[in-house]
């Protein structure tokens with residue numbers, strides 16, 4: 001199948017070619033025929049499947065016939081600012097030959113610029129719920145002409161407690177419209193909500209539970225205190241062209257990026273303590289390869305879409321299987337291959353088992369070549385006989401020890417059963 005079968009307007013076809021898309025992805029093949037007919041749709045797909053173009057292209061096709069720049073005709077809601085920017089970026093690429101204009105509305109930046117853009121006239125608004133409500137309350141935005149309503153990453157919206165806000169927003173949008181909801185997972189709460197928003201929807205489902213098959217997963221066994229050493233080592237020795245590293249805390253993300261910079265790596269961080277400007281700088285730098293390593297937290301990295309991420313490193317293991325899926329989904333996108341490395345300490349065994357169950361496969365262990373990692377297991381408490389012997393030998397060996405190198409740890413002793421199943 002190729003894109004010509006969808007009979008997009010020539011300007012849109014041209015943009016698709018410019019983006020380098022030749023074959024529609026699975027979700028695009030499944031969703032676009034229904035969307036082009038004006039049907040409502042529930043799309044179960046994770047990021048990395050090409051879902052954005054799946055909803056943007058039919059929307060552009062629908063709007064190209066209308067007068068551009070007059071009123072807001074399509075509204076796309078996203079859970080994060082980064083995702084809003086990304087969707088907006090995709091629209092700009094795909095709408096480049098049309099006269100359609102889009103803008104983003106989210107918090108953390110001044111409202112004045114957004115109001116000015118709205119006044120100039122936009123056809124498509126990509127917004128986070130909080131700031132959009134703000135604009136609705138101050139009457140700086142009017143949704144009465146919206147024909148297409150799209151909710152992206154609905155499960156994340158739900159996690160972030162946005163559902164009441166979204167209900168308020170939907171009330172301001174005309175009843176007569178085309179609606180789409182995209183979500184990686186479908187908890188019951190969303191299912192009920194979706195029924196309120198969609199009318200007689202088609203459901204399409206693409207790999208929504210497992211990461212894409214193009215991702216290779218691997219585990220590195222490591223002690224907590226040696227993760228940074230291991231990371232630096234593999235960054236040097238594996239062919240890691242563009243790497244996204246995940247840490248559990250903002251503080252760690254910031255410090256780790258700094259430590260990597262000090263060692264000469266081109267690293268940056270993306271975490272919640274950054275201002276909107278700093279985030280944008282970090283994202284742009286990563287996109288344009290000024291930095292080829294980004295250290296991020298889950299929330300900050302939600303929906304990151306940078307093409308060509310070759311490696312995702314779980315420096316800290318994620319809290320849920322879903323988060324694992326989201327994280328590793330940043331690589332192996334749109335039919336490219338990618339590697340997902342997970343640093344595993346003894347405390348992570350349970351989580352790894354859950355991830356493996358969801359993947360339906362064991363994650364192979366990988367050894368960092370040319371580096372010895374200390375065993376994580378606590379040494380057994382010495383017996384009193386051994387203690388005495390130790391004391392006796394202590395004085396004679398102390399001089400020798402001062403001059404000797406630290407003992408090499410055998411990696412074979414460093415195994416807490418991850419490979420055993």
Ligand code: AMP
Nearest residue numbers: 021023024025047048049050051052334
């Ligand atoms: P998404 O799932 O929307 O985040 O898309 C993931 C990546 O796939 C983005 O970088 C898109 O530009 C890219 N993409 C979308 N559709 C296609 C396609 N048909 N062929 C190749 N790449 C695509």
